Amino acid sequence: MLVDFLFELRRHKLKVSTHEWQALMEALALGLHDSSLDGFYHLARAVCVKDITEYDAFDQAFLAYFKDVKADALALTRELEAWLTDPRLLAGLTDEQRRALQALDLDKLRQLFEQRLREQKERHDGGNRWIGTGGTSPFGNSGVNPSGIRVGGSGGGRSAMQVAEERRWKEYRKDVSLDVRQIDVALRGLRQLGRDGADEELDLDETVDETCKNAGDLELVYRPPRRNRVKVILLMDVGGSMDPHAELASRLFTAASRAGRFARFRSYYFHNCVYETVYEDAAFKKKVPVAELISHSDRDEKLVVLGDALMHPAELLDPGGAIYYYASNRTPGLEWLRRLAAHFRRAAWLNPEPDRYWGGTTVEVIASVFPMWQLTLEGLAGAVRYLVRGGARPAVPNPSNWVKLGLG
Amino acid sequence: MSFDQFSGTASYIASDELRHAVNVAVALARPLLVRGEPGTGKTLLAENVARALGLPLLRWHVKSTTKAKEGLYVYDTVARLHDSRFGDGDVKDIARYIRLGPLGLALAADxxxxxxxxxxxxxxxxxxxxxLLELDAMRFRIDETGREVVAQERPIVIxxxxxxxxxxDAFLRRCVFHYIEFPGRELMQRIVRVHHPDLEDKVLDQxxxxxxxxxxxxxxxxxxxxxELIDWICALRKAGVDLGRVGGGIPFLGTLIKTEQDVELVGKRAKA
Structure with missing residues (x-):
């Protein structure tokens, strides 16, 4: 049933609605898919997917659903046969391997190929390799680069399966690249408009109203222009484990500090964890006590922390744990973080480290204090939404065992 | 009516996928949403769909200050006020002061x-x-006069x-979507040929x-x-530069690369 394809799409987190599904059905009834799988691929994608960042997920769902389509498998087998019989590729084999290969006749080999093909498609949803590189497979043994049998490489007339298999939309996924422009666009959402200041702008509606009340004599009404009211404090972790992310951090800073973006923008630096002081400069010369930062900031300002939140547990949980600290800190870093998080109504932590590495580290502990997002297009958008509108914080695993360790 | 209505024009080369997307949108009578890198011919697409199908084209260029209602109609209150004070024309007839916007014109067209x-x-x-409603139902109402505008034939919206x-999301649900991929070499050759039909193969290759x-x-x-490629080739030809003979650096780099950092980056790589 084709409707399973709908659920396959939804399983891949594509928000295909009944609205779109009906449109697809209507299109199929009109014969817009050209009665071919290729036609169906393009039709379904055009109707159901509205964002290039979701093309990859579509390809995966398509592969998963149409994995049993015979025609393509056969065409592929032919391609692989040709590859096998090509003597050039056998040159690199050892005698032993060649003997082993010769021991299999072509029919047997083809059988194995088809079997392997089926297994592989079932097991993983859409990698680029059809045949494994492990030492046990007769195919992998040949020592030929797996990309050599990548489907869709040579010759014209690629089928939809091959296009999907290629997964060339992968790099457009939302969770990868971020340049200044993209950050700029994401930060545009961080605004709360309000009218403040001097009356500079002509209020047309009000002017018309007043003029009417004035029996047609012009009565001009002015009002203050709309400005962004959001004030932002950016706290940035620099040095050490943050070095690989320096470029990304500087892009975020460039976009955030752009003139006129926020009603007020301040930035401070810290290393690894926040203790009694933060610094106005990345060279750690101009101290600003955190207590002062808190007392001089309004609760409605938005605190954004950028850091990988990775450190030795002692740096976070123990008094005197600070890594570069000359006068040992009496209050553990976590407590300072708590104070900051408690003061501001909305605060967010952006972490350049991929979230799959967060588990079992200090990141989890800090994520229980600050709502944390990975610094990707998606994460940044989530953080901005939270800062402006509030709502649910991202889920964090319960780090109770950690907290017990340090704070009891 | 056949499905394969749009197949590009002499001056606009469309990929198979794009043609398919246009035809799907036309057949389903839904708006076609086109995205893609700047310079991949998104805007030109509409012109060429119109030309290929022999239909008039209405353009609505959206700016940061554009309001949705302006696309339907504008009630020119200032003109009416002016007329009422200086006595030009019939002020009682509000319809005289309603100006249809591009979307309004498209729906009102016969x-x-x-x-x-x-x-x-x-x-x-x-x-x-x-x-949403206007694109869905292809109709709207002019509140000031009570006139109901209903499209005779659903316009092709790009x-x-x-x-x-x-x-x-609600908007996206109603659209057919296509992402114009950056053209590969073969398609690009055909595209350049359209603009420079007499270009030598060797020069084009280079x-x-x-x-x-x-x-x-x-x-x-x-x-x-x-x-930018087309502009650049144009500049090369006007200046009579032979790419094969130019050593070191790309002539007229300014037509291709538009930021200081990029110029620097390309310069560094050329030296290396």
Whole structure:
């Protein structure tokens, strides 16, 4: 049933609605898919997917659903046969391997190929390799680069399966690249408009109203222009484990500090964890006590922390744990973080480290204090939404065992 | 009516996928949302769909200050006020002061038209949502006069977006979507040929070699696009530069690379 394809799409987190599904059905009834799988691929994608960042997920769902389509498998087998019989590729084999290969006749080999093909498609949803590189497979043994049998490489007339298999939309996924422009666009959402200041702008509606009340004599009404009211404090972790992310951090800073973006923008630096002081400069010369930062900031300002939140547990949980600290800190870093998080109504932590590495580290502990997002297009958008509108914080695993360790 | 209505024009080469998407949108009578890198011919698409189908084209270029209602109609109160004070024309007839916008004209037209809504993402976030009903039902009401405008034939609506803002889901649901991929070499050859039909094969090859080499430069902030390639080739030919003989550096780099950092980056790589 084709409707399973709908659920396959939804399983891949594509928000295909009944609205779109009906449109697809209507299109199929009109014969817009050209009665071919290729036609169906393009039709379904055009109707159901509205964002290039979701093309990859579509390809995966398509592969998963149409994995049993015979025609393509056969065409592929032919391609692989040709590859096998090509003597050039056998040159690199050892005698032993060649003997082993010769021991299999072509029919047997083809059988194995088809079997392997089926297994592989079932097991993983859409990698680029059809045949494994492990030492046990007769195919992998040949020592030929797996990309050599990548489907869709040579010759014209690629089928939809091959296009999907290629997964060339992968790099457009939302969770990868971020340049200044993209950050700029994401930060545009961080605004709360309000009218403040001097009356500079002509209020047309009000002017018309007043003029009417004035029996047609012009009565001009002015009002203050709309400005962004959001004030932002950016706290940035620099040095050490943050070095690989320096470029990304500087892009975020460039976009955030752009003139006129926020009603007020301040930035401070810290290393690894926040203790009694933060610094106005990345060279750690101009101290600003955190207590002062808190007392001089309004609760409605938005605190954004950028850091990988990775450190030795002692740096976070123990008094005197600070890594570069000359006068040992009496209050553990976590407590300072708590104070900051408690003061501001909305605060967010952006972490350049991929979230799959967060588990079992200090990141989890800090994520229980600050709502944390990975610094990707998606994460940044989530953080901005939270800062402006509030709502649910991202889920964090319960780090109770950690907290017990340090704070009891 | 046949399905394969649009197949590109002599001056506009469309990929198979794009043609398919256009035809799907036309057949389903839904707006076609086109995205893609700048310079891949999103706006030109509408012009050429109109030309290929022999329909008039209405353009609505969206700006950051554009309101959805302006696309339908504008009630020119100031003109009416002016007339009431200085006694020009019949002030009682409000319809005289209603001016239809591009979308309004498309719906009020007595024949099928192509409507281009260009760069929809430039406007306010809520802009697309304000158009939902009009694009769905293809009708609207002029509140001031009570006139109900209903499209005789659903216009072909082509919407372009540069991906600057996320468009609302409710809006996306009603569209057919296509992403114009950056053309590969073969398609690009055909595209350049359209603009420079008498270009020698060798020259074209060399130019494309340099062009795709530039595009492959890692960390480039703004990669050169089709329209820039065409300009560049135009400049090369006007100046009579032979790419094969020029050593070191790319002539007229300014037509391809538009930011200081990129010029620097390309310069560094050329030296290395």
């Amino acid at each position: 024949h099928r038209v192509v409507l281009l809504i260009d760069e929809i993402d430039k406007a306010d976030l809520e802009f697309p949502n304000d158009l 919407i372009t977006s540069n991906n600057e803002k996320e468009l609302p 130019a494309l070699e340099v062009f795709y080499g530039l595009r492959a430069t890692p960390k480039l902030r703004k990669r050169p696009t089709t329209s």
